[in-house]
Amino acid sequence: MPERDIIVIKDLYKYFGDVKALNGVSLTVERGKVVVIIGPSGSGKSTLLRCINHLEVPTSGEIWIDGEHLHGKHRDINAIRAEIGMVFQLFNLFPHLSVLENVTLAQRIVRKRSPEEAERIAMQQLERVGIPEKAHAYPSQLSGGQQQRVAIARALAMNPKIMLFDEPTSALDPEMIKEVLDVMLDLAREGMTMVVVTHEMGFARAAADEIIFMDEGVIVERATPEELYNNPKEERTKLFLSQILHH
Amino acid sequence: MIDTPSGQTPEVASLTPEVPSEAAPLESLKIEKGRGLAGLPWWLFALVLISVWVGFVIYLDSDYREAFTFIKSGIRLTITISLSAYAVALVIGLLAGLGRISSNVVINNVATFYVEFVRGIPMLVLIFFVALVGVPIVVEGLNALGVWIEGLGLGPIAEPLVALQNQSVPMTLRAMIALAVTYGAFLAEIFRAGIQSIERGQMEAARSLGMSYAQAMRYVILPQAIRNVLPALGNDFVAMVKDSSLVSVLAVRDITQIARLYAGRTFRFREAYVTLSVMYLTMTIILSFLVRLLERRLRRHA
Numbered sequence A: 001m002p003e004r005d006i007i008v009i010k011d012l013y014k015y016f017g018d019v020k021a022l023n024g025v026s027l028t029v030e031r032g033k034v035v036v037i038i039g040p041s042g043s044g045k046s047t048l049l050r051c052i053n054h055l056e057v058p059t060s061g062e063i064w065i066d067g068e069h070l071h072g073k074h075r076d077i078n079a080i081r082a083e084i085g086m087v088f089q090l091f092n093l094f095p096h097l098s099v100l101e102n103v104t105l106a107q108r109i110v111r112k113r114s115p116e117e118a119e120r121i122a123m124q125q126l127e128r129v130g131i132p133e134k135a136h137a138y139p140s141q142l143s144g145g146q147q148q149r150v151a152i153a154r155a156l157a158m159n160p161k162i163m164l165f166d167e168p169t170s171a172l173d174p175e176m177i178k179e180v181l182d183v184m185l186d187l188a189r190e191g192m193t194m195v196v197v198t199h200e201m202g203f204a205r206a207a208a209d210e211i212i213f214m215d216e217g218v219i220v221e222r223a224t225p226e227e228l229y230n231n232p233k234e235e236r237t238k239l240f241l242s243q244i245l246h247h
Numbered sequence B: 001m002i003d004t005p006s007g008q009t010p011e012v013a014s015l016t017p018e019v020p021s022e023a024a025p026l027e028s029l030k031i032e033k034g035r036g037l038a039g040l041p042w043w044l045f046a047l048v049l050i051s052v053w054v055g056f057v058i059y060l061d062s063d064y065r066e067a068f069t070f071i072k073s074g075i076r077l078t079i080t081i082s083l084s085a086y087a088v089a090l091v092i093g094l095l096a097g098l099g100r101i102s103s104n105v106v107i108n109n110v111a112t113f114y115v116e117f118v119r120g121i122p123m124l125v126l127i128f129f130v131a132l133v134g135v136p137i138v139v140e141g142l143n144a145l146g147v148w149i150e151g152l153g154l155g156p157i158a159e160p161l162v163a164l165q166n167q168s169v170p171m172t173l174r175a176m177i178a179l180a181v182t183y184g185a186f187l188a189e190i191f192r193a194g195i196q197s198i199e200r201g202q203m204e205a206a207r208s209l210g211m212s213y214a215q216a217m218r219y220v221i222l223p224q225a226i227r228n229v230l231p232a233l234g235n236d237f238v239a240m241v242k243d244s245s246l247v248s249v250l251a252v253r254d255i256t257q258i259a260r261l262y263a264g265r266t267f268r269f270r271e272a273y274v275t276l277s278v279m280y281l282t283m284t285i286i287l288s289f290l291v292r293l294l295e296r297r298l299r300r301h302a
């Protein structure tokens, strides 16, 4: 595998019983690039993302992460996952732990960092997402936007090579969307490899190197933001874009 | 009765904090405001009053006092057997509960077999079974293991195993094991429901950070699950204190057995069983009250 491609996906199929969530997806993502995935509900966006860190086991097909085969016999899935940060639609913070503990837990038990080092890194990341003052609060005491920023800090504290975002702002009140997108934009500018499922077109335009349009488990079209918005080739893409751009 | 393994029964989830337990007293305790006198828990006042009144009778009436003094000698055994059996049941229950949601077919089936086996047999019969059939089988198994180890040339390790004899296992220990094995199955279901009540996203978030399944359980899922089921676990402790009376069938000298002996010898059935009942009632009311307090605290800090 060429070094440049940090994610390589070949002929990925994923069936849930009769439901064909992914119907032959091939995709490569270069190191440092930001790829935005759009598509109607049920088109397989989340499933694709979840296959990348093996939360979903594909029915068939192959995935390499930074040259390592995800389904290889001797691969250590936990070690691979530690290199892939994931941010969920519903944040999934650990409610029984403080913000600081949320961000230090995996550092300590997966990365084996000392409590002091984990805490130092956690505070750096909390500063980066703009809420160091909430370190000792509990998730339930934070707004949605703050919770999502903590979730991003938690993922970043592991120093991942790749960040996956699954509709990170779609559960947020409108006034909180920007604070989360700003953090993501900074991250993109710093050169993080990102795969982002989102319908925030402002973000896609500003940050994406490429947009992928998915429908019914396949990649329908793949283009730069300008190309896709101004000059979509496929009928399905045009139809979908006209729907989301009007809302 | 037979539930599917992990993740496939999310609807169980929402039920959990109110996992119904075997037969917890004070379950019906709630003070309904705005209903005046009718909203007060009169039944509770009556229970407490009866206990206090019998307490006085024991103090004043020499026949009752004699019965109480006699039966009292079993209280230590009742308490130790309940506490130790419960501690063991917690361990068995946690392991079996984890087994019930395991995706490993063997582990899952073994755990489910155990839980359904226990649930399908009356507790009284189960106590006979464990104490008089289960324990001897295990002893024979250990003997055989000892012989095998001896064959490997590890004499010193094998010796105690070979020497172990069925008769040398005291009835009290058997009774404790019987209660623990029985309640282990009940607690397993509580732990299982507690774990399944935690949103899937928690496990996924933990795994996505690189934690192993065991680490995610240990640091993320179980702390939340156990907190949710603490009241249910407490209720089952109260239930176990009551069910500990069943070990009297093994001639273990708990308060029930001693009351029976006393009644049989003196023919003072009324004194014996009134005193015995009130002793259980006092223990269960106090314990249930503590569980309700715990529940309220947890709810407030939810």
Ligand SMILES: Nc1ncnc2c1ncn2[C@@H]1O[C@H](COP(=O)(O)OP(=O)(O)OP(=O)(O)O)[C@@H](O)[C@H]1O
Pocket: A016, A019, A020, A021, A039, A040, A041, A042, A043, A044, A045, A046, A047, A048
């Ligand atoms: N665990 C599952 N079990 C059964 N079917 C599933 C499961 N997960 C996803 N699916 C199905 O697979 C298809 C693709 O789902 P997926 O969540 O990937 O879509 P999506 O593009 O992320 O949609 P949305 O925009 O609604 O999040 C859908 O039909 C969905 O119902």
Ligand SMILES: [Mg+2]
Pocket: A045, A046, A047, A166, A167
């Ligand atoms: Mg989705």
